[in-house]
Each structure stands twice: as structure tokens, then as C-alpha cells.
Amino acid sequence: MSHTRHVGLPRWLFVPALLAGAFVVLPVVAMTTRIAWADFPSLVTSEAARSALLLSLKTSTASTVLCLLLGIPLASVLARSEGRWIGVLRSLVLLPLVLPPVVGGIALLSAFGRQGLLGGELEALGIRIAFTSVAVVLAQTFVSLPFLVVSLEGALRTAGERYDVVAASLGARPTTVLRRVTLPLVLPGLASGAVLAFARSLGEFGATITFAGSLEGTTRTLPLLIYNLRVTDADAAVAMSLVLVVVAVLVIGLVRPKGSL
Amino acid sequence: MSHTRHVGLPRWLFVPALLAGAFVVLPVVAMTTRIAWADFPSLVTSEAARSALLLSLKTSTASTVLCLLLGIPLASVLARSEGRWIGVLRSLVLLPLVLPPVVGGIALLSAFGRQGLLGGELEALGIRIAFTSVAVVLAQTFVSLPFLVVSLEGALRTAGERYDVVAASLGARPTTVLRRVTLPLVLPGLASGAVLAFARSLGEFGATITFAGSLEGTTRTLPLLIYNLRVTDADAAVAMSLVLVVVAVLVIGLVRPKGSL
Amino acid sequence: GDDAGAGGAGTGDGGERTLTVFAAASLTTTFEELEELFEDAHPDVDVRLSFGGSSDLVAQITEGARADVLASADIANMDKLVSAGLAAGDPAEFATNMLMIAVPPGNPAGIATLADLARKDVELVLCQPEVPCGRAALEVADAAGLTFSPVSEEESVSGVLTKVEDGEADAGLVYVTDVAAAGDDLEGIDFPEAADVVNHYPIVAVEGSEHADLAQQWIDLVVGDGRQVLLDAGFGTPAS
Amino acid sequence: MSARVEVVVAERGVDVAFDVAEGETVALLGPNGAGKSTTLAVLGGLLRPDGGHVVLDGEELTGPARWVAPHARRTALLAQDPLLFPHLSVLENVAFGPRSTGAGRRAARESAARWLAEVDAADLAERRPAQLSGGQAQRVAVARALAAEPRLLLLDEPMAALDVAVAPALRTLLRRVLAERTTVVVTHHVLDALLLADRVVVLDGGRVVEQGATADVLSRPRSAFAARFAGLNLVAGTATPDGVRRPDGLLLHGTPGDPPPVAGSPAVAVFRPSAVAVHAKPPGGSPRNALPVVVSELEPLGDLVRVRAGELAADVTIASVAELGLAPGVAVTFVVKATEVDVYARGFHDR
Amino acid sequence: MSARVEVVVAERGVDVAFDVAEGETVALLGPNGAGKSTTLAVLGGLLRPDGGHVVLDGEELTGPARWVAPHARRTALLAQDPLLFPHLSVLENVAFGPRSTGAGRRAARESAARWLAEVDAADLAERRPAQLSGGQAQRVAVARALAAEPRLLLLDEPMAALDVAVAPALRTLLRRVLAERTTVVVTHHVLDALLLADRVVVLDGGRVVEQGATADVLSRPRSAFAARFAGLNLVAGTATPDGVRRPDGLLLHGTPGDPPPVAGSPAVAVFRPSAVAVHAKPPGGSPRNALPVVVSELEPLGDLVRVRAGELAADVTIASVAELGLAPGVAVTFVVKATEVDVYARGFHDR
Numbered sequence A, B: 001m002s003h004t005r006h007v008g009l010p011r012w013l014f015v016p017a018l019l020a021g022a023f024v025v026l027p028v029v030a031m032t033t034r035i036a037w038a039d040f041p042s043l044v045t046s047e048a049a050r051s052a053l054l055l056s057l058k059t060s061t062a063s064t065v066l067c068l069l070l071g072i073p074l075a076s077v078l079a080r081s082e083g084r085w086i087g088v089l090r091s092l093v094l095l096p097l098v099l100p101p102v103v104g105g106i107a108l109l110s111a112f113g114r115q116g117l118l119g120g121e122l123e124a125l126g127i128r129i130a131f132t133s134v135a136v137v138l139a140q141t142f143v144s145l146p147f148l149v150v151s152l153e154g155a156l157r158t159a160g161e162r163y164d165v166v167a168a169s170l171g172a173r174p175t176t177v178l179r180r181v182t183l184p185l186v187l188p189g190l191a192s193g194a195v196l197a198f199a200r201s202l203g204e205f206g207a208t209i210t211f212a213g214s215l216e217g218t219t220r221t222l223p224l225l226i227y228n229l230r231v232t233d234a235d236a237a238v239a240m241s242l243v244l245v246v247v248a249v250l251v252i253g254l255v256r257p258k259g260s261l
Numbered sequence C: 001g002d003d004a005g006a007g008g009a010g011t012g013d014g015g016e017r018t019l020t021v022f023a024a025a026s027l028t029t030t031f032e033e034l035e036e037l038f039e040d041a042h043p044d045v046d047v048r049l050s051f052g053g054s055s056d057l058v059a060q061i062t063e064g065a066r067a068d069v070l071a072s073a074d075i076a077n078m079d080k081l082v083s084a085g086l087a088a089g090d091p092a093e094f095a096t097n098m099l100m101i102a103v104p105p106g107n108p109a110g111i112a113t114l115a116d117l118a119r120k121d122v123e124l125v126l127c128q129p130e131v132p133c134g135r136a137a138l139e140v141a142d143a144a145g146l147t148f149s150p151v152s153e154e155e156s157v158s159g160v161l162t163k164v165e166d167g168e169a170d171a172g173l174v175y176v177t178d179v180a181a182a183g184d185d186l187e188g189i190d191f192p193e194a195a196d197v198v199n200h201y202p203i204v205a206v207e208g209s210e211h212a213d214l215a216q217q218w219i220d221l222v223v224g225d226g227r228q229v230l231l232d233a234g235f236g237t238p239a240s
Numbered sequence D, E: 001m002s003a004r005v006e007v008v009v010a011e012r013g014v015d016v017a018f019d020v021a022e023g024e025t026v027a028l029l030g031p032n033g034a035g036k037s038t039t040l041a042v043l044g045g046l047l048r049p050d051g052g053h054v055v056l057d058g059e060e061l062t063g064p065a066r067w068v069a070p071h072a073r074r075t076a077l078l079a080q081d082p083l084l085f086p087h088l089s090v091l092e093n094v095a096f097g098p099r100s101t102g103a104g105r106r107a108a109r110e111s112a113a114r115w116l117a118e119v120d121a122a123d124l125a126e127r128r129p130a131q132l133s134g135g136q137a138q139r140v141a142v143a144r145a146l147a148a149e150p151r152l153l154l155l156d157e158p159m160a161a162l163d164v165a166v167a168p169a170l171r172t173l174l175r176r177v178l179a180e181r182t183t184v185v186v187t188h189h190v191l192d193a194l195l196l197a198d199r200v201v202v203l204d205g206g207r208v209v210e211q212g213a214t215a216d217v218l219s220r221p222r223s224a225f226a227a228r229f230a231g232l233n234l235v236a237g238t239a240t241p242d243g244v245r246r247p248d249g250l251l252l253h254g255t256p257g258d259p260p261p262v263a264g265s266p267a268v269a270v271f272r273p274s275a276v277a278v279h280a281k282p283p284g285g286s287p288r289n290a291l292p293v294v295v296s297e298l299e300p301l302g303d304l305v306r307v308r309a310g311e312l313a314a315d316v317t318i319a320s321v322a323e324l325g326l327a328p329g330v331a332v333t334f335v336v337k338a339t340e341v342d343v344y345a346r347g348f349h350d351r
Ligand SMILES: Nc1ncnc2c1ncn2[C@@H]1O[C@H](COP(=O)(O)OP(=O)(O)OP(=O)(O)O)[C@@H](O)[C@H]1O
Pocket: D011, D012, D013, D030, D031, D032, D033, D034, D035, D036, D037, D038, D039, E130, E131, E132, E133, E134, E135, E136, E163
């Protein structure tokens, strides 16, 4: 087979790259050395563990879908607009990244809680969000949305508008351009954004416990269970962390289209 | 002035985009309605607040620099390599995103703590990391590194290798290509990655409290102070959260080069 | 306290000495007051406080955090430190604490007794059973023959406080001192069954402390002259 | 679909106006940077000019108060870079236009297959653009633009990357389809202009310097660029009853064209390089035109040699090159009979 | 720097071998998709072939067990797309090569300015590539490749986007610099091949179908593509003592070349379109060659008309077109004198 040759990377670059990889991987590996393997099977198959895992997968999937529905339009607008207010909006969208998740939870309560800004309206409609699985999904969406938006906007900007222009000149209306040209071209960026959002949702803890509380089967996701266990049973907490890691790596590995991040 | 016209976005797209923006911005705005403005100045200028803010800025800057030093090489290797093991490495690098930060802290302790995998070696060298400002920086780097790597790798892949090839054919050795062509071309992606990493570091809480503890002046960053205050003085906690938000928006707005995210 | 590395006066011989105290989060307000008292009495000493969940603090010390004194909110966690061989001497009990019902201002759900917490229409939040306040709540319920079905089991007292203060929940079970600290944001309701479950606060100097003398002086303050500060904040006097 | 074009783009120094009649093909000629691509971008709605109008068939597409979006113009633009959609197959690329303008999936694919066959690229239908050579990609891009059935077709150097075997076939195809279509085509090749365009508009430095029927402009160029483009020699000056007087005073005798230029007004003298004889010394007194020049360049031209001297050229045999010792730097005299020199007024299009 | 090239890229159906002598310029000709760009990519080290070698001046650059990185080859490649670095100014783009190969900042900028002046783009020095027209970008790209002072220069259609005013100047420049340089240039234009190349290598379908000195190949083409490229007619068949017999039995009389082809071996007959007369009916018995054909296309060609009939062409006057009623579909006879027909053996390069 012939090969398109890549321009080689400088050799020295592999030293810091390796260091970086080790820095991330080593702690996780070190953690596994703390696991009491004898108890492992019973720990991770307990009723509490299974129900938390299931809830985590369900809510993370729901919040990823929500992120896509909200994030694709937002990223498109940010990428294709210019002007001062767009810069401000972009900074605001990054907020959930900066906010410690617990503060994010407080903010969500301020907006959607019973006494929150929209609390009266929601109450009138008979909608109660706090302490439900919906609250978990909202909390996860709040913290994950910036991931999707940032990845996708970056991809859209880098891809540029050249192909969009060609498509429009061939008579495609904006919706068609978006669906058939713009988004397919940034599929890698979109996929990596969705994976990031899913991963962030899966690991979400602070905003969830603040906004949604922690009740087995309804709002106690895997990270909440791990936190719970940590106080009484550090071994169990580490074991469940490993489960979380494995699930995440599996989902990321399976979902990710080839060649994208 | 003449204008290059953008291909218009579909009109309907602005509805979900607006919804997305509102979903992120509304809670933060709602939170500000809870602030006791009368006490605000004294709350945010207290000795504890100033020392926490200063520490947060110092450590976040340090961890961003560390992320750049480690992340640029790692992202370059990931973007320019192919093969199975690269996919695995890439999944592993995403781990800190999935891990609840507290678990990340446990993992860091497992590696660098006194009883950790490298604890003996470090102790022998007289190096004590856990519960120092260095630990804060390491914890922040651990959680922020994936942000930089993911943004940058995405940008590198989207930019492709065409210009690198031209540069090499003109006689530039790989280091020159990297410095003068590859990185300048992905500057927007690099900048947005660095901003994301800085923002994530600024908001980091769980891994820090677990790995570095919460000691005023040494390891108690702004998010830790907010957590602390929440027990005794909810108003002060909200006020400090607002400070965090403002600092983050300022830094992001000032640092970000035009046109990048 | 000053930033340890920024002390321009120098930290060497004759300079400032630092005393690091790890204390349970519920002691935040009181220990900050005691810090001022102590520093007034010892001008050359800088006291640095680190607050957190008792189990977190113990874990940090076992992992190598440099602490001179530990004040825990329960005996179980203190025992962990003792069995790890990191306690210098026997822990001394310096305060007690009891549960109290916390409700949002105005008490919208009309709670009056402990039994009201078991009502179907009451949205109750508790600490999770793994932390002291959660364990205490379970014991109180058992003793009274009640079964609670909380809408959420929080990871810490602060979680319960947030939910109740926000009016998100109708009631929660927290400590007397927490209600006192929250001021107008909460109303507290005493209930007789609380006396059956008393929480004990032990304090000890940490093994290997470089300032054993200062550590002992801090403990002396807490169990001695400083007691009034604790009482003012709602803590009870130690049993022994 | 007739079109009226007025374009001012100050930033690029472009200020151009011309008309395209219904069904007419207009070639935009001009040196690099003259503003050709800029004009096409304005027509296609990709650039909003500082001033001017684009009116297509009575409908204003661009104007001070009016802006029609590119997709609603039906002005397919084939840019200098083929820009095939990388994620679609060749067939899907070509089917994109018909699909977007409402055709069904099957109909779109059929019409795409037909246009692909027209550009002799039917066997590439299932490839990805990344697997095409430069010229193959260009041909597919042409098919894609044609398949969109635009009201006004805009072509920017459609033949630039084509090989000699394919170019004539594509030229024939374009000639057939452009006959029925209103088209603006940018080209650097005289053959393309000659075969495809009814009229040419010559731009230089962002201005229209000449326009007219293709044959007229190419056989009687009034601008230096058009003359060069047509392979002719051109000397600009002032009309005299006998011919044209250059600014340096030299008089070129020639045959006045129709209408004959008014004496004293700007005029040009045009003659073919093959009509020029090269002499080592000026020939003695006679009615012929003798231009003292210095040889700047020699180029083989089939069995002849083209002798360039600045803007002027002469085609001579290899034998005479040897005989006269022609080489760059040698001073010689270009001699051309008055009957070979045509004299035209510089039209009002000239600026 | 002499080069030996052997390239096998199975995936693209390319299997090519040729030599480049020191200081020689070789033109790669061939239809779209013939493998020209692929060959250049292998030479430049951008593609690792399935098999073959690239040896430059005795040093093996590509081989089964050897691989020299692109930057260490000093084989500057100018691709079909100019690809100027968008974040650098024009001057910095051109200075990139010298800087990368060790020149100081000042020296690099000076040499860049010099090369920019050479391609007549000195006034663009401070622009960004996004502010250039297509042809301006192409010129800058040429300057950038030349400024890198490569051992082997690889040019892929360097003149494709250039206007008629600039092309001759750039051609002259290239001619001067290529004279001292070992170069492989891909082109679709006969003039480029004629002026720039010492030798041509003709590719078709991934194979070398012909190679030789430029003048030889263009005047005595042995492949259909080369003939078409040179604007000549070519009839392939078997050598007879009198000329060439086509597979369909028709005999074409001609003058044998040197060496004369052995009777019975493959041979080609070559003649110029201008030597062909068009008759409505076959002329009666005579030593002339008469080829019955059907007109497929008419193209204006200056004051003549090129009559195409499949692969063959005849150049006739406009008067005779009218007289004979020539139009596509009309059956006529192409007549050419035997003295105008050259007969050559198909060389061993033919496959
Ligand atoms: N994006 C731009 N910004 C500013 N100036 C530009 C831009 N693009 C082109 N120009 C300038 O505008 C002028 C007209 O450019 P244009 O691309 O229209 O030329 P052109 O006639 O198409 O040339 P070519 O034959 O080389 O393609 C040139 O001077 C060019 O440098």
C-alpha cells in the first residue's frame, strides 16, 4: 500500500506528550491499585450501584440530546455572526465552565426553584422540577452545553464558509445548506462535542446534588453514589469510580465516529 | 464599505439559539437577584476573599501554562498519528472530564499522596506535594488538560496538513513547521483551548479540596471559599460566586484574541 | 491569617510561627472567633484554619496534610485518626450538639412536631445516613418509632440548609448551631426527642506536629476560656 | 434573462459597468487583479458592493436598498477553485443543485448522471472528490454548475486546469449549452473568448477599458491588453489624416478603419506580428513604417521565431534570425507596410 | 543533480520510470488523471509509493528500505493550488524557504524581495494572501518555490492561472532560472513544454507512453496524446515499405524517418493539419493519401478554420468551408501529400 506521508513531528515533542499522557493516566491507574478486588464484584453489582448506573446513563443521554438540540443552533449563530454583542454572548455561554458546579446548582435553583425567578410560573403550570429526574437532566445540560457549543463553534469557524457559499450559489436555501453541507462537514467537531457533553454529564456532581438532591432511583446518579460511599466506605467509592471510568471509556470508544476526537 | 456576505442562517434557527442562550444566562441572572447588595462591598473585599481571589488567579495561571506545555505536544501527537493505540490514548485523556472531580482528587492522592504510588520516591527526594499550592496547580491541571487537548486536536485535524506539507517541501524541519505554520494557523483553537482550561481551573473545586485541602492562603481558592461560606453565610457565598463570574468573564473577554472563541 | 509564603517579616528564628487547625465545617464561625482571641494572646503566632467534613479532614491528615490540631464533629472519625496512630494523646470532648427541625421563614408547611416530618405532604430533606447529621436523624426517627421518606438525602448539612432556605423543601433536620448561624433565613423548631441523640465534638493534637506546645495551648483555649464562644453559638457543654 | 451590472468596490479599486443581453455570453478579460473575480462575486451575491446595481431580467438583485440572497438568485458560480463538497460523492455533488431547487431524488440523480456524461466524467460518479485529479475535479465542478440550471451562469476560468485532450470537448459542450444561456465567463485564453463569447468586456485596473463584439475587439483591439490577448501589435497615439502619431512623434502610416478617426483624437494602430519584417538598419526613404526597437526576447513559434521588442512583436523565419544575428539587446528596425496597419479611433469605452 | 525516478502506486494505477539529468528540465505531459501530480508527490516525499526508487544525485531518497523526510530532500514542490500561508504576508511567505534553510532574517527578506520583483509582484509584498487575486497568488507561489533554492524543483502547472500579460514574463523568468536547475514541470500547454523543457515524458493511464527531447517528441510524436498536444495529426498502424497501414487496411504513404521503421513493426504517420486538403469526394487515382472522414467539429483558428473529424484535423480557409458546405456530420475526404507525411517507428517507450 502506498501511503500519504505525514510531515513528521519533531522528535522531542514526544517527551512532553508522553509526560502529559502519564500525568493523566497515572493517577487513574494508581487509583485502581487501591481497589479491594475480592469485594469488587459484589460492590459493583449491588442494587444501589445498578440503579445509579442506569439513572446516570439515562439522564446523560437525555442531556446530550438536549445539548444537541440547543447547542447546534447556538453554535451556528455564534460562528456565523459578528459584532460586539456576539462576543458578550459567547463569554456568557462559557459561564457554566467557570462556575463551580455547586454554584451552578444554586443558580439553577434561583431560576427554576420553587421560589426562583420562574418558580411561580412553573408552579402555576403544575410543573415541579426540583428533586425529579428532570432536574438532573437540566443540571447536566447546564454544565455540558458549553462543551458542545465551544467544540462546534470552533469547528464551524475553522471549516469556514467556502462550501456554504458554493451550496447557496447552487440554489440551496439556508436550511438545506445547514443540513446537507455545513453540519456534515463539521461532523468530527460535532461528534467530539457530543462526546464531551456526554462525558461531562456522566461525571456531573455538584450542580446535580444542589439542584436535584440525592435520592436513590430518582436523582442519585453514579457520581452522587460515589460521593455518598466515600464517607463510609472508601473502597466501595473507588470501585464505583472505576465502573464510571470503564463505562465512560466504553461509551466514548463506541460512539465516536472514526477520525473524530 | 463593501461586505463579503455570509450565507444567511435559516431564520427558525434563532429560536432554539435564543432558548439555549437564555437557559445558560437566566440562572446566572436569577442568582444575582439574591444578592444583598448593601453588604456586597464589605463581603467581597474581606481579607479572606482577597487572598482567595489572588490564589485562584495565581494557580489558574500556573495551571494554564502547564496545560499549554503538556497539552500542545499531546494534542499534536494525537492529531497527527493514526492507529489503534492512539484511539485508546485519546479516550484515556478524556478521563478527567468524566471523573467527578472528587474522584479525580482521590486518583491524584493515589498517585502523588504520601501513601500513593509515587509517594515513596517523592518523599525520598524531599518533595511534598499534597496539600500545598503545588497540589492546587496539579489538581487544576489534571481537570483542565483535556479541555486544551480536545480543542487543539480538533483545530489541528480540521486545519489539515496541507500547509505543513508545503512548509516541509520548502525545507522547514518539523520544529520550524510546528512553530511557524502549524501553531499559528490553529491559533484560534489554541486560544480557545487555553481560555477553556483557565476557566475550568478557576472554577475547580472537587479535586482541589480532596487533593490539596482548604487552607487559607495556601490552598483555599475562590470556589473553596464559596463552599466554606455556604454553610455559615449563604449571602456571602452568592456574592463571592458573582465575583468569580465577573473575574472569569473579564479574563475571558480580555485574553481572547479576536475571532477565536 | 497571612499567606505563609508572603510573610515579609520572615518565618525563620524569632519570626512568626504558624499553627494549623483542622476543624469540622460546623465549627467555622466559632473557631474564627477563637482564632482572633488566640492571636491576640500570642502575637507571634499565625493561626490557620482548614474546615471540611470530619471524614475529609481525617483522610487528609492520613494522606499527609500538615495539621497541628484536629477538631472533629463526631467520635467515629476521631477514632479513625487514633487508630491510624496520628493522635498525640487522648482526644478531649469540648462541645455537644443536638438536632433541630429547620423550616423556611414563615413555616409554610405548618410543622410543629417531629411526627409532622413523616407526613406525606411534607417535603423533607435529610443528610445522607453516611454523615453524622444523617445518622443522628435516623437514630431520632428510630427512637420515636417514625419512618421518614425524604425527597433528598444530602451529602452535608449545607445541602440541607440550602434546600430549606430556598424554600425548595418544607423541612430539614440539622443542628441547633446551624439554625443559629443561618439567622433570619431559617426558623428552628425544638423537639423533645432530640435529647436522645447527642453529638459529641472531640479535639486532639496531631502526632508529629512541629508546634506541639501551641497545639496544646489551642486545645486549652477551646476547652477552657473559649467555651463561652461555643455556648453563644448554640453548642452544648460536654457531658464529661 | 438580460442583466445590467454596475459595480463599485472601493476597497479593491473596482468600478465597472456593462450589460449582458438575454442568451448572450460575455467574456470578462483582463490582467491578474483587474477585478474579474470581484465582479463575478458581486453578481453571485457573495459580495455586497459599495455602490451600483445588479438587475437580472428586470428584477433588482443588488442595489442600495435591495439585497437578494445568493440562493434565491439562481446565478450558479463556478469559482477558480472547484470546491467540490468533500463529503459527497461526485454524483451527489452534481445532483446537489437539482435537489436543492426542488427536484426529486431520482430525477436529480438522473440529471446529474447526464451532466457527468456530458463532461466525460461518468466513470467518476462514485468517487470522492479527494480521489480526483485537478482536472477531473474541474470537470465535475463544471457539470455541477450546469446541473443547477441557473438563470445566469458565472464561470471563473472554467478551463484553467484542463488537459489538451479534454479542453476541446468541454469547450464544445460549453459552446452548446452557453448558446441558450445568459453567461459571464472569465478567461485568460483567446480561444475560449473566441469560441464561447458573443461579446467581450476588457477590464484593467478595475475599469472597463474596452468592450464590444468578440470578433471586433479581437481583430481591432483598442486597448493594449486586448491587443496582447489577441496576439496583435498595438501602437496608441493621436489620429492624423495618414495614420497615428505616437507621443514620441513617430508617425505610423495606416489604413483608416470604419468610421475613420477624427484627426487629433486618440487612435490606435494595429498590425499582426507576421506582417512585420525585421531589418538590421532602417530602410531608406519609402512609404513604409519603420520602428527602431531593441530585441528583448526570442520565442520559438512553430517553424517561426517570435521576436519580441517591448510591447511589439515580429514573426520571422529561423533563417533570418541567424542572418540578422538577432538576440536580446540587439537594436533593429521593425518594418511594416502601411496596408497592413489598421487605424481605429479609441472608442468611448476607453478611459 | 541528476535524478532517477521509478514509481509504482497501485491504488492509482501509476507505474512510471524516467531519468532527469543534471540541470535538465523535464516536462511531464499527459491527460487529466494520467498520474502527473502523483509522480511529483512521490518525488517531493509526500507520498510513499508501493514500490520503486527516487535517487537524487546518488542519494536514495525513497526506496524499499529508505525514506528521506520531505524537508531534508530540498525538492520544493509548487502544487496546482498555490497554498500561500494565510497568516504570513506575501514577503514573509517568500522568505519562508530561505529562513527555514538557515538564512538570517535580513538575508531572507532581501532574497524574498528579489524573487518577488522577478515575478513582478514587488508591490504586493505587504499584502495578506487573502487579498490577492488568483493569478497574483500563483505568481507569489512561484517566487516562494524559487526562493527556497531547491536541488530539484517540482512545478505542477505553474502557469495555469496566469494572464496573457504576465505569462510570457514568468515564462521567460522560469526559462532563465530553470536553465541552471534540475526541474520536473507538469504542464498542459505546448508553449511551456517547448520553451521550458529539454525533454518531455508523456504519461497516459499511469504509464510512460513516450519520452524524448522536446523538439523530437513534439515534431515527431509517437503517441496520440503527444500528437494532439503538439497540434499534429497522428495515424497509428504497421510499417510497410511505403508508409503505415492502419488496422482497418487503409495505407498511408509517407516519408520514412531516421531510422526507418522495419516493415511489419508498429509505426505512426504524422502530418500537420495545414498540410491537409479537404475534398468533397475522393480524388481519382494518384499517389496521394485520401482519408474518408465525417466532420465532427469546426473551430475558428485565426483567419482559418480548423475542421476536426474525430482524431484528425485539417486547417482550411473560410472560403473553402463555404464552398464545400462543411458542417458537423458531413462526409468528406482528407487528402494529404505523401511528402507531408512522416513515418516513425513507435519507440520502445511505447506500450
Ligand atoms: N479579499 C480581498 N480583499 C482586498 N482586496 C482584494 C481581495 N481579493 C482581491 N483583492 C484585490 O482586488 C483586486 C481585484 O481582484 P480580483 O480577484 O477580482 O482579480 P481578477 O481579475 O479575478 O484576477 P485573476 O485573473 O488573477 O484571478 C486585486 O487588486 C486584488 O489584489
